[in-house]
Amino acid sequence: MEILVVEDEVRLAHHISRALTEAGHEPVMVYDGETALGKADLKRYDLLVLDVMLPGVDGFEVLRQLRATKIDTRVLILTARGEVSDRVTGLGLGADDYLAKPFAMQELVARVSALGRRFPEEAPVKLQVGDLVLNLVDRNLYRGQRRIELSAREFTLLRVLMREPGRVFSRTELCERVWERGHVYGVKLVEAFISRLRKKINSPPLIHTVRYMGYTIQEPE
């Protein structure tokens, strides 16, 4: 995908573009809103990664002008604020997704590829890894024929892992995804819930520890 990355902080822009290049995309970096509008006007990009707070013309204004000139390129906005109003403003202006800083680079790449699909995927009702099936509607978990009871947090944690099988989640990222705000005992809790999930899922093991990286869920080879 050809992606226009609009981020005024050069180092962050480089990180983003490197991660996107590694994932097989072709990112183009710009550092302010006016240049971004000029570029978007000249060429049709597949996706815009847009920081909200930019010098001069800010991200919301870029989005507004893009939509006003009928450019319907998909837009992922990056904001520093986790505030509801920002998300609402962004999505109201026609952004397709929203990511709050500081984000995990892997998360950005995952969001970008989700937006890159020509047709957005319908939210699945069931997630499956090997013979482990999680029903997102009635919250039932089955390993083969065996039904497994899940607590509230166990369900949320497993859902995060099973949505992207094979992806390695750091403990930090899991903390962010499961708890809305930082929890003092976040790492302890992630470890405790992971070990409880492992016991419940039983063997052969599906949740694997990647040393110093975190956890992933994967079908045994």
Place this chain on the structure above:
Amino acid sequence: MRNWPLRWKIALYSAWLAVAATLAGAITTWFVMRKAEIAAFDRRLTTDAEEFFRDVEHFEDGRTNSGPVFNEILVPLSLRKHLVEVTDVSGGVLYLSPRLRQPFPRDGIKEFHNHKINGKNVRLAEFSKNGLTLRAGDDLQEINQIGRDIFLAMLGAIPTVLLVTLVGSAWVASKAIAPVEEIRQAANRITARRLDQRLPVPPTKDEIAGLIEMLNTTFERLQRSFEQSARFSADASHHLKTPIAILRADIEEILADVNCSESTQARAEGLLHRIHHLSSVVDNLLLLSRADAGRLELSQAKFELGEVLEGVLDDAQTLAEPLDLTVEADIPKHLLLKADPTFVAMIAQNLVENAVKYNIPGGRIRVKARAVNGEVEMTIGNTGDGIPKERAGLLFERFYRVCGGARVPGHGLGLSIARELARAHGGDVELVHSEESWTEMRVRLPHLA
């Protein structure tokens, strides 16, 4: 009376004033009338006395050499109804009017004056001519009848005056206060969300117009400072979060680098988590700054408290296991709240975190919720050292930690955030109980019956 509406205060004051005025009027009338009536009485008495002496002089049949002779029929009829005494030169009583049972006292009687006889105030006068002395007078109460009647009539009117002024001035006061009430309602509409609105200034140049102009200037200043604080929190957010995002990306790169040694990666993982903590401290500070500016945005929803607490209690149970704590939860089903569910979860999370943090091995945590007087009351209690009384007041201060040190993690923002979030909903968080072995916090939130 201090808490009465202004209108009723004004009405009451005016009513008192009207009563006092009526009373003063009655007393003045009484005095003036008394003076006039006495003067009239004196004039009548003089005329009657002159008539009497003239009659005595012209009474042909009674004339002797030594002078006129007294006869009872000479006393004018108009005099007889008063107190009258006629004496001769030697002081012998010739006539007493029927109402006068005994002669006047002999001493101290001059021309018109007030005299006290048998405990009664009497207006008296003495006239002498040709050897005859006429003393006449009357009870002051008799003379002063009209004045007294008017006085009593005015006193009798006081209840009516009271009622009429009370109702009338209440009406006048509410008319006069109406612009003030309008200002209040208009000012009420100007909230943090709509600070750009102003009160309409009336074309008049009176006190009310001055007040409105003054209020508008204040609103303008308020708006400017709100906008500044909003911009500050947005700017601070950006300038703190972007460097954190860069740091995080750097560390993630180290973690992903296969050429790095294991010890480097282990350290990097620790750093990554510290970055996460730093980011939550920034989030918390920005949340507090927004709360201070009154700009906390609530996305309210109707939800069951139990659903939101499910995760928080799950955390508590999980953390309790290695510490050998018992977690008791008593949350009734269908306890509905109208609040921001994320914020309610944060309140509960912060308090439960503390209940774990400050507990003792083998201790207890109890989370209870009830609907009380239109509010949902949630109490979170835990065993532990308790909070010394002298420090209880500092508990909700920012960055305050009861017992610092490495043993207890955290930043000391949890309680102040919980309190601000609860207050933004019109509720509160309070310490209700803390003694040596048991500490209990209470959260109040609006109940949706």
